[in-house]
Amino acid sequence: MTVAALIVAAGRGSRAGEGLPKQYRPVGGLPVLARTLQAFRAHPDISRIVVVIHPDDAELYAAAVRRADAGSDASLLSVPGGETRQESVFRGLEALEAFAPASVLVHDAARPFADRALIDRAIAAARRTNAAVPGIPVTDTVKVVAPDGLVVSTPDRASLRAVQTPQAFSFPALLQAHRRAAAEGLRDFTDDGALAAWAGLPVHVFEGDPRNVKLTHGADFLDAERRLNEGTMTYLTRLGTGFDVHAFQDGDHVWLGGIRVPHDRGVLAHSDGDVILHALTDAILGALADGDIGTHFPPSDPQWRGASSDRFLAHAAGLVRQRGGIIDHLDATLLCERPRLGPHREAMRRRIADIAGLRLDQVSLKATTTEKLGFTGRGEGLAAQAAATIRLPETAP
Template sequence: MSSNQIIAVIVAGGRGARARTSIPKQYASIGGVSMLRRTVLAFAHHPRVDGVQVVIGETDHEQYALAVEGIAGLRPPVVGGTDRQASVREGLRALQADDPSYVLIHDGARPFVSSQTIDRVIDALSTAEGAIAALPVADTLKRETTAGGIAETVSRYGLWRAQTPQGFRYATIRAAHEDAEPGIATDDASLLERQDIHVSLVPDEPTNIKVTFKEDFQLAEMILSSQRETRIGMGYDVHQFEAGDYITLGGIDIPHTHKLKGHSDADAVLHAITDALYGTIAAGDIGQHFPPSDEQWRGAASDIFLKHAAKIVRDKGGRIVNVDLTIICEAPKIGPHRNAMAERIAALLEVAPSRVAIKATTTEQLGFTGRREGLACQAIVSVQLPMEA
């Protein structure tokens, strides 16, 4: 009996040879985030989608795990077949126990599908066995001769470009795939067309491109930039010195005449960056996420806090653009440790070291830092986020 669910099947088992990437194209980066992760998030975060089933290549388990790390609610991946049709069939078979009412079949290489397109496809299924996102053909069409010339102009009237997602009643599309001859379908709707089953056309958006060729990655970056905004977050932290022989700053240990006093390891640099990251998404501050009253954080390494903030930003589709730090102290000297500190912060944030700027200054012996009672750090972070985030 049908479970009245809507489950998305993401087809991501191909090699993507035409893209000429060193890894399967669906795992290549767009704006610092793998294409497949962007695709999966579009469905995993959609309020009307109850589950996501990804179909992957036989040797892609490790890359897949990295691409979807931290995304909740995903079903275990299944291995696809020799072509797209076979891969979709395997994805549909994996849903047999759930027996959902509807499925949405989508290409893993279409990372910019909008929630509005997903809604329109789902809505169309209330009156049709199937519905596909599509775009009307706007260009004049020519048929080619065998010699490479023009044989004729083909009327574009009534012609549409088939896109994904393509949505279907699960029982209908599952039966169509099980009955189909191998290799006869480049899209799923054509299997229903062969049985004269009505499939609705749903208007899509031009930005829902399929990344196929290497040049498409440049177009994808342009689309991404047009759909994003830059947000700035600021963080500030202070810690007092106490008896000790080193401080932890920027994720590294620096020999000193004192150590920094705090509930955790008192890394003022990482704390300031963490608060700045939370600020870009209005997610409170470090004390809300890791209260000093909670004993589990006593003596904790601050990279835990920084990784948490960075993950929240990434899960919202964010990309960390740069970090600008000013460390305020009379001692220790920051210069000899600047490069190591930048490399450590960059590794924690998964950005290039060139995106982490570290400056140091004093207060000319004024105030608590001037009296060498402690140090302070200011951090400014810029992040690119989707407009709706």
């Protein structure tokens, strides 16, 4: 029974922050995709590999293939992906149809640690069933929560599994399921097991691997480096601080932490005047010893007039990653009498985490008044101070 692998590598990886798409970022000196390809090319039962890539990534893909020593591999094929993961997988399946494999393994490019034993289990599952997914037990208690934050129920975690890839299918059955979904205008399945279940296929679970992690956030790349270097690479911890202030003027809102907050005043600023994002940007740049926000985005340059400050923070976070580093933690304090931070705190934390490619628990926000003292106490403006903790490889320039 012939087995093909379909590697999904068309995403942008925005949660990993600014920079190269995560599947092309280096881990242990090799692009993530190169490591994923090496794992599947080394398996003797995989006869064909199709990689679905973003149309703009042809050069990045070619470089990754070279680094995987697969440049002359005739069994390796790339096809352009679609707008959604489901569309990308469908295009990959259609490209495989000419080879008529009996089974197909669908795998995320950003999971470079799939080993021989896991692939063995996936192939065995594909031969036993029409659809199977790897799963690992859930160790945390899981809550079902309503939109208003009220806990609805607590499922028994003994029956829960966190699902991974490679997911294993009968090739004809999965292709038919995708064709049905496309014909019915369904485009947003993010998991092929879920699509197979929608199509009426019984989906089984086989043993996954806790080490088969998906590289999603910046911290995941640091963990992967540690794993590959087995503790031989040393990192230097750096702390940077930032401060920003803006005066109030006429207006009906202020931007804080990437969120538009209704207010009876606006701020006088060249950009959108987001003091929290400006302070965080300077904190990261300070940890890098790479100037300040004015160095990178001069207020004299008209292109930054009214600019959204998320661009500044994303740029600073991207500079950390370009040097092989990782942002461990961001902490900011808003200083003002009004507006109040509390009602917007969690939305701001989520927005900052999204911009910088961090987990939510890596972002802290606080607020304080100045007890009616100074310009903030008199309601003339607002300010923010911030700190950023980063790690850089000891060999970083």
